[in-house]
Amino acid sequence: MEFSHDDNNNLPLTKFESMLKTNHVLFFDSEEFENIIHHYLNQGKIALAKKAIKLGLDQHPTSINLRLFRVEIFVFENKLIEADKLLSELYAIDPTNEEIYIQKANIFSKKDDHEQAIEVLKQALELTDDVIDLYSLIGMEYLFLDQFENAKTFFMKCLEADMNDYSALYNVIYCFEFLNQNEEAISFLNEFLDKNPYCEVAWHQLGKQYYTLKDYKKALTAFDFAIISDDTFVGAYIERGKVLEKLKCFEDAIENYTITLKLDEPTSFALLRIGNCYEKLGNEDLALQYYDRTVHEDPLLDKGWIAITKFYNKRGNHQKALFYINKAINIDSENVLYWKLYSQINQRLKFYEEAERGYKKTIELGNFELNTWLSRGDLLIKLGEPEAAIFNFEQAVVFYPDNAEIEFRLAGIFFTLKEIDKGTFHLKNGLKNNEDYAFIIDELFPNLTNQPIVKNILKKIYK
Template sequence: MNLSHEEEDRNLSLSRFESMLKTNKVLFFDSEEFEDIILHYMDTGKPSLAKKALKLALEQHPKSTGLKLVQVEMLVFEDKLDTAEKLLNELYAIEPTNEEIYIQKANIFSKRDNHEKAVELLKIALKYTDDYADVYNLIGMEYLFMDELELAKENFIKCLQEEPEEQSGLYNVIYCFEFLEQYEEAIAFLTKYIDTNPYSEIAWHQLGRLYYSIKNYEEAYKAFDYATMIDDQFMGAFMEKAKALERLNRYEEAIENYQETIRLEDPTSYALLRIGKCYEKLGNEIEALKYYNQTVHEDPLLDKGWVAITDLYFKKKNFQKALFFINKALAIDSENSLYWKRYATINRALNFYEEAEVGYRKAIEYGDYELDTWLYWVDILQFLGEFDTAIQTLLQASEYFPDEYEIEYRLSGLYFMLQEHEKGSYHLTNALHLNYNNQTILEELFPIVWERKMVQDIIAKNKPL
């Protein structure tokens, strides 16, 4: 790997500095060398070395404004804002046109959540700076803190106009467009940007993401494809391209691109799972199972892997194997609602109703509040003759689904079974008002109740005109 002259010079300075620390022999560095050394240690999370370098630097260059500004940066990093501000005021008296003074003052006000004042100071910095892109980017970030997304976007765009290859500026612009849900405008902006920066793989990748978010998978695929042609090591673009191809039902090509992500980096459970899904869609269940097994081997805690294996066996009506794998999953994570729901469904298919009842109960206990889970659980309770528990469960479900006819029909049937005619009539009337045509629920689940004259009279009385 070839290093630039700047990197070689910095590495040489670092070697000399660290050698000096080991030998206690004092060497001379110019102030800019010291700035690079200090900032390197700050950026790499070595504050003690940064402080040593700063101390020696100020001893050798006590009047250097640049070093004192680095000292301010270190003080701000340590939240010593009052001390930093005092030092900045001293520097301002000496160099009132130094843009870095205004930038650091803005940083202090930002830390104090006074973002309006920070913007004011950064706008002054614009008058004195040569690096407009950096200052526009900082102004954009301050507007983000204030939730002024339009103004943030405007400044990030100015940053890009000054420095078109500034990647963070590009990401920030797109973030604002997305937050504002301006997808078409974002696509138009990126298309124009790409006209003048056709080899920006980041821009193509972001364009693909935007097309994907509006479900234009064909254009998304094309954009991701360009990104991978520009940079054949761009793992994220290969992953997104594979997802778009999968949406387009081009499963063989999707598999190739997921495989490419595995070639570029270590296998991820997500890529392995998606390859398995593609093979399953192609009807190749042997390969699908192979990749699902690799998925759970790679990440035993990934519920989607275990669910995929279980569902494949369930679909093949191999309920015993499905039960075996969902039990393995439950042994790893016994508080996963997805696992418990699968466990219940499989046991119901095997006519193991007591086990199914436990599964649905546990699924809801661990956070599955889907309507069908409540209804399956209640129907199992009814089958087991636990009418009172079924009623309590339905009343609990009605808190989440207050006007659900499926709950009301079941409540009416259960109350009639318990000879609580007034409550049965009340819930049947509710059910008929909510959905008259689905009264067959009562007929299917409670045939004895359905045949009662009282019930038929209520149905007739509530028939819509």
């Protein structure tokens, strides 16, 4: 039994907490202690649960259930040897108690021996008629093993026993999604809805499957039924808004997102999407107003800052765009796309050193796109750092061997440094790989085109 301070049945809890304050020991029967301990564990108040277990065992030293609570605490605290020893003692007393098997499975699970945990839980199934929790525990152990088909089977068993077990329903759909079985998930959900037609969660999940498959009209219908089943279901309005955006029905999308603001506390996601819809409709004032509300609601939402960055960047206000991209990077400094945008904005502002730093950071974060190497190298050339540019392009060659755009750049740098042999080597390589990119020499190194050796090598394509 769960206690509540608004519950008339919470007298044992009140009495217990009063006892702790006065140090005056009162008597409780073992079931009262079990309810008190269960309450504290559910509340995450482990210290109080441990006190209740100790006092309970002082008064009822032979209680198996109270000793099982001690096992649960041992497992929680990772004292697995103590837990195992106590379970062995309890098994010798009551070998048909399914809770002993559940705690034994918990120990195996803590040791990452999930297969053994499953075997023990299956033994427990034979000892009880209350199978739903055990099916769920077995399903979770299969998830730990990445055995999604087996996990799905057991979560489905939970639903067969209790169609209102939404946790199991979510887990079933998670398995379908991980296995990329969207069509199968749709079939399953339709069968489920035939038996439980007013289950808003199932309609919501069905809509998400159709959305994944880009069948937006069916997704919209499913979300409509989710809302009919529960017209306060915020998630359904959000998903419906996303579908309407895909269908370019931006005003209707705004209406759905706005409903969520009235049903619950405003979410930064809904505010951001409303701003995006207004921007698509060309209403810049309202778009910016909602973007501002987004970052006010959640200053740590980097996507909000990015939306404002892109808003100003598109309109050529690069100084403001730079201010907001820095906000986004301060929140998520490992995001490659943010650093690329940072570099592009700085480049437009002619802040070349900062732009180069941004491209360097994207490379350090594992972004090895050709354009990143080229953009950084060109900036290093502009900044008068030929050695650093050479090193950059030589790294790029590892990822893009025989790339003419890189070869012509290396040729230009080496000729500029009077390293004629290396310049000749790379220039010939560039021509061999793709002579169409020879314009790079004219564009980046205009002073070289009149040098006799460069002229002679290039003359065959300029005849």
